[in-house]
Amino acid sequence: MDIKFSGVTKIFEPDIIALEDIYLQVDKGEFVYLVGETGSGKTTLMRCITREVVPTRGQISVGGNLLRKINRFDLALFRRDIGVVFQSFLLLPNLTAFENVAFVLEVMGLPPKEISERVSEVLKLVGIWRRRNLYPPQLSGGEQQRLAIARAIVNGPSLLIADEPTGNLDTHTADEIMQLILGINAAGTTVLMATHNQYLVDTYRHRVVEIHRGRVVRDEEQGRYELNGGC
Amino acid sequence: MDIKFSGVTKIFEPDIIALEDIYLQVDKGEFVYLVGETGSGKTTLMRCITREVVPTRGQISVGGNLLRKINRFDLALFRRDIGVVFQSFLLLPNLTAFENVAFVLEVMGLPPKEISERVSEVLKLVGIWRRRNLYPPQLSGGEQQRLAIARAIVNGPSLLIADEPTGNLDTHTADEIMQLILGINAAGTTVLMATHNQYLVDTYRHRVVEIHRGRVVRDEEQGRYELNGGC
Amino acid sequence: MAAVRYACRDGWRLIVRHWGMSLLTVFTAMSVFFIIGASTLFVLNVRNIVSSLENQLTIQAYLKPKADIAAAEKAIKALPYVKETKAITKDMALERLRSRIGEQAKAVMLLGENPLPESIEIKVRKASEVAETARLLVAVPEVEDIVYAGRVAEKLTRVSGFVEKFSIVMLLVAIAASGVVLFNTIRISVYSRAEEIGVMMMVGATSTYVALPFVIQGFILGLAGALLASVMLCGTYYAAVTRLKDMLPFLPFIESTRLTGKLAFMLVCCGATVSLISSLMAVEKFIRKASRPL
Amino acid sequence: MAAVRYACRDGWRLIVRHWGMSLLTVFTAMSVFFIIGASTLFVLNVRNIVSSLENQLTIQAYLKPKADIAAAEKAIKALPYVKETKAITKDMALERLRSRIGEQAKAVMLLGENPLPESIEIKVRKASEVAETARLLVAVPEVEDIVYAGRVAEKLTRVSGFVEKFSIVMLLVAIAASGVVLFNTIRISVYSRAEEIGVMMMVGATSTYVALPFVIQGFILGLAGALLASVMLCGTYYAAVTRLKDMLPFLPFIESTRLTGKLAFMLVCCGATVSLISSLMAVEKFIRKASRPL
Numbered sequence A, B: 001m002d003i004k005f006s007g008v009t010k011i012f013e014p015d016i017i018a019l020e021d022i023y024l025q026v027d028k029g030e031f032v033y034l035v036g037e038t039g040s041g042k043t044t045l046m047r048c049i050t051r052e053v054v055p056t057r058g059q060i061s062v063g064g065n066l067l068r069k070i071n072r073f074d075l076a077l078f079r080r081d082i083g084v085v086f087q088s089f090l091l092l093p094n095l096t097a098f099e100n101v102a103f104v105l106e107v108m109g110l111p112p113k114e115i116s117e118r119v120s121e122v123l124k125l126v127g128i129w130r131r132r133n134l135y136p137p138q139l140s141g142g143e144q145q146r147l148a149i150a151r152a153i154v155n156g157p158s159l160l161i162a163d164e165p166t167g168n169l170d171t172h173t174a175d176e177i178m179q180l181i182l183g184i185n186a187a188g189t190t191v192l193m194a195t196h197n198q199y200l201v202d203t204y205r206h207r208v209v210e211i212h213r214g215r216v217v218r219d220e221e222q223g224r225y226e227l228n229g230g231c
Numbered sequence C, D: 001m002a003a004v005r006y007a008c009r010d011g012w013r014l015i016v017r018h019w020g021m022s023l024l025t026v027f028t029a030m031s032v033f034f035i036i037g038a039s040t041l042f043v044l045n046v047r048n049i050v051s052s053l054e055n056q057l058t059i060q061a062y063l064k065p066k067a068d069i070a071a072a073e074k075a076i077k078a079l080p081y082v083k084e085t086k087a088i089t090k091d092m093a094l095e096r097l098r099s100r101i102g103e104q105a106k107a108v109m110l111l112g113e114n115p116l117p118e119s120i121e122i123k124v125r126k127a128s129e130v131a132e133t134a135r136l137l138v139a140v141p142e143v144e145d146i147v148y149a150g151r152v153a154e155k156l157t158r159v160s161g162f163v164e165k166f167s168i169v170m171l172l173v174a175i176a177a178s179g180v181v182l183f184n185t186i187r188i189s190v191y192s193r194a195e196e197i198g199v200m201m202m203v204g205a206t207s208t209y210v211a212l213p214f215v216i217q218g219f220i221l222g223l224a225g226a227l228l229a230s231v232m233l234c235g236t237y238y239a240a241v242t243r244l245k246d247m248l249p250f251l252p253f254i255e256s257t258r259l260t261g262k263l264a265f266m267l268v269c270c271g272a273t274v275s276l277i278s279s280l281m282a283v284e285k286f287i288r289k290a291s292r293p294l
């Protein structure tokens, strides 16, 4: 899915300008790093795409649909086609790891057998198959993060939004997960990844969009991590 | 405060061995990095120190007190002398940033004026003074993390436990926060910091304790980050 | 289809996982429905007793000397409201007087001929009909005078009427309270999961899919409460009636199983409806809140 | 000191932040306390009416011919249970007979001399004392015969006794329900903050410090409910009594402001106690859960 921001501004009441006049075009199948110092607006930008946040001004279209025009029911269907790794994971604490991932497929009405197969596969892929019967609060930080990633990719989304997906992972596991995401991207999924992980950005070079105080201040192909801010 | 683990084993029901036969001695005023792959047991070790988790076997003494022997009321007093940055922040969502930090001092019964002064100071120190009136869910990931750090250090604890305190920070801010923690350590506070941040560990060299599958597999002064696992 | 299956599973899971809270909810619903049921039975019994007391309302019509008692009875029977009549001859009247004033009634006999008049006892259906019937009786040629225990009977029925009205007010208050309590309970139960609802909708669940388990949870709890209340009510009612019948054999308590069966059925239906509606209302608010973007 | 100040602030904040839930809780508490108050008033009134009906219980003692009526009255007055006596002369008796059987009583007069006996009307305090008093009266030498409306009066008082008992049962059920409902509400309200409680204790708050705001919250809500219920109850009660007095002037309703004042006071105390206890119980469980290490 392609993403297009035209003049998007988001002001949180009363006067916090989280995004300011953002123009951004991400093509289908692209891989984009979103970097920027903390509080610069990366998460807010991503939440605009899932319509968790509606812009104060400007328009966003995703996969050709104007987000402003989408109705409540279609929004649910739309979200099924996007995988999101939330910065704070947002797992369901009353479901086991397995059930958390299965939930996404149950919502889509898949038959139990298929659900079980696909969930098992993806849990093994991210390496928490052994922990499948624990509840999120019983998992370590890194395990929760990997569970969140598993949930985001289980239904083969056309767009993957990953907000700081390696913040709780050791360097080795982070590398593995990065390979996984790159693989998904190679298979055609558009990926938007916000990260503070300098090593990953500098190692797996892709397009880098830098946000500074709510504005896009840098947008380069095969970019590096360094944060220049406004300069 | 000094910490002493003697033969600590923690088995989560039914058969997850999170910690196995840990012997560890941390002296007063020391700075210790806790490293290890995700799920190795770093958080569990820290939760033993705050008595959030009681070991299945073995003994822990902190500041000369055997944790097993401490009663409910003394535990509250004991915890006031420890600052903890939780991996998942554990902020109070119904209190503003300011109130979250002030809560720690209110619990101790400090006069409002002193509370207000000390909270203001520490919020400026971690750089979220401008966001003091927002509620945690309105803060960005990095801002929440800095708020958690502010809360941990506001009452000048004798022991600071920081679980992955830079996971949501950009490299520059992470560096600033690291300086802050080092400053606190220099002033005499014992610091135990679990981290996956290779850059920090390798730059600010201190004692490194590596955990692998619940066991201490490395313990060196001025260590580096690299994870060798059992080898 | 699959969605409904998952919803049932999740609804059941919500109940089991928070069994303490579930038990309390069921108990609360049970108390409220029990109060409703008990009030209803009380009202029905009061009504029954009142109507049986009303059955005992009689008017005494004294006939003119030498009047044809049979003809008079026939004329009176033809009047509206009159339910039953009973002719009382001179001898019967004397007998009654004797039982009322004791042996001194013999004095009356000294007259040689019995001076007491013949009379007809008339039963009507309702206290409100007594006065009207009396007016009509005056017009009957054979009747010389009428006497009826108007005041006492009216007093009695009015007391009962007051009790009945009061009970109906209590019943209405109980029903209103039941709705509020269930709504409240279910809403707070959803409340503690407001965040989860948000997460579910973020990963593509439709509002219906999210709401269904909560609605099913509320429905099951309310239904269970109503069922338990019905069982308890039938049990205690029969026990109470059996004892009361011994104590107050002259009071006509309702004993029909048809009635209690109907009441139990009504309670269960009422429980199902109230819990369904309150669950829906309770969860709807949070769905709307969770799906509102920032 | 400071802790109490903070607790009050936080308790109040809990209420304000979740005002919708707070309103519902207050409303629930109000309904329950209203039912309790209404049941109490109902019982008190029934009791009052019963005792006034019992006041009307009379025994008729017919005296022997030529007996000294004054001496008889004095002897009877000396008996236990007797509350009031009234001497009825021959003339008064005839007057009564006339009003009872109409003009035909004139026939009795044909005798020349009034054949009716003198009698004394005796009032006792309670229905249960009637039979015993009658037994004692037989022993009085001047008394020839006694007549009393035993059955009817007993019937009446027994119906009232039944109503009273039933209402007391309802009252007990309502009190139990109130405790459960408040406990439930407050517990679920704490429930949604179980995690917060854990966090607070992790940063060094004592259990008391954590519990206090919740207890204050519950206390304020319960108290508010009880206060509102008291106000509503007094209002509706006076309105109802004013109307009922018109309708049923012969029934002695309780109108004393002292009584309703006392009842309101009791309700508020009850509300405070119940809410305090249930808040404590509700929060205590979560404190224990939160402070239990893994």
Ligand SMILES: Nc1ncnc2c1ncn2[C@@H]1O[C@H](COP(=O)(O)OP(=O)(O)OP(=O)(O)O)[C@@H](O)[C@H]1O
Binding pocket: A012, A013, A016, A017, A018, A036, A037, A038, A039, A040, A041, A042, A043, A044, A045, A087, B131, B134, B137, B138, B139, B140, B141, B142, B143, B168, B170, C294
């Ligand atoms: N609901 C909200 N109400 C008010 N302010 C908000 C809200 N959400 C975000 N903000 C503010 O908007 C700014 C941007 O937040 P955002 O979460 O997008 O930052 P970020 O780039 O993701 O930072 P990080 O790297 O720390 O996650 C922050 O300063 C934050 O405080």
Ligand SMILES: Nc1ncnc2c1ncn2[C@@H]1O[C@H](COP(=O)(O)OP(=O)(O)OP(=O)(O)O)[C@@H](O)[C@H]1O
Binding pocket: A131, A134, A137, A138, A139, A140, A141, A142, A143, A168, A170, B012, B013, B016, B017, B018, B036, B037, B038, B039, B040, B041, B042, B043, B044, B045, B087, D294
């Ligand atoms: N309450 C619990 N019940 C069961 N298993 C648990 C519980 N808490 C932790 N574990 C398990 O114990 C192991 C160690 O967890 P811990 O959180 O200590 O890891 P960690 O070193 O902090 O990892 P990370 O770097 O990902 O935070 C994990 O595999 C986790 O699943």
Ligand SMILES: [Mg+2]
Binding pocket: A042, A043, A044, A087, A163, B140, B141, B142
């Ligand atoms: Mg962010």
Ligand SMILES: [Mg+2]
Binding pocket: A140, A141, A142, B042, B043, B044, B087, B163
């Ligand atoms: Mg951890």
